[in-house]
Amino acid sequence: MSLLVFGGLAGALGAGIQFSGDPSAAGPRQQLALFEVVDEAKPDLKTRLKTDAAEMAMLPQVDTDGYAEVESGDEPSLGIAYAEGAEATGTGGPSDDVMADGEGVGVRINGKLVKPGESYGEVTKIASLDDAPISGMTETVNGVRLPRIAADGRTPAEAYARPFANPGQKPVVALVVGGLGINATHTKSAIEELPPEVTLSFAPDANRLQYWIDRARAAGHEVLIELPMENYDYGRMKMHPQTLLSGKGADVNVPRLNTLLGRASGYFGVINYQGAKFAEDATAVRPVLDVLSKRGVALVEDGSLEEASLDKVADQTHVRYAKAASPIDTKLTADDINLELMELETIAKEKGAAMGAGYAFPITIEMAKIWTSELGPKGIILAPVSALVGTTPAELVDAERVATGSKAQAPVNPAG
Known part of the structure; x- marks a missing residue:
């Protein structure tokens, strides 16, 4: 009975506190916070569009005097190099x-x-030569498009040549690599791997001849067309149907020449392919060179002809002419080719200029790549073959005919 009375009193007391009491008076209280409680404030913002002038005046000022004279070493590379102590034109x-x-x-x-x-x-x-044909430098004869001298006097020998200048009058070497257009792999290798100063010559019957010439010129190479000339001994080889023949006159050789010249456009000159027998016959050679002179096309001799009359007839007909010292790859070994290339350097240092000729054999291309990359430190300039051609053959120097030109011939084509 007493328990029931006590329980009733406790319940009545609790109800009274719930509805009318002050909880804070019941005893001490502690507030637990999960986050720090701070007064709210405006965040610091970096204003880009509008700033209070008064606030800007409160900012510290940075002294930048002298910063321009200090090199941090962290400047970005822009691919521009000036000589030490030089001005912008140093x-x-x-x-x-x-x-x-x-x-x-x-x-x-x-x-x-x-x-x-x-x-x-x-x-x-300069890395890419103009597209061919150049306007006004071709004409059609009997259905064949042939090179011609333009109305303003420009010749194909000038217009299609690679620009070259030698203001320092350094020794000059030139190289022509031929037989191109027959093997696509070797042709592509020569065009893409050899320096653009190396002149390339193409067989007249090359597959897609104009395509290859266009690619070569786009890569910066000037080009020649090879003229098949009668040799003494063909062995098992069959003579080309348009071979220029000894003992024949203009009625036979000029139509053949025109057919060869009409194969493509964009070449500055022609170069012999074989021709020991034809080149000895000055009577057969003259009408051919008359045509080259009339059309402004240069003639390059590859150095393989011992008793040729090409230089003498070129002099008489005023054909632009140059002759290689010798072929560089009659022996297809690295050592032999290297010896021939070293000989060109010697001739160039002694007589001002020298030219070599080779074919697009893999070993020839590889050796030419190495050799041309090492000429600069030797004080020798690699030039296109057109830089060595003159309106007459090389003059006599030290009582000897300079087969590959002279110091006076090197600047013949200073501006293309």
């Missing part, structure tokens, strides 16, 4: 040899030397 590149003779005055951008007065676009354009 010497380009680190070569002492270039700086010494003034040949490299300018700025080197991405490996290209831009001289005062030139633009980068003008310099890089």
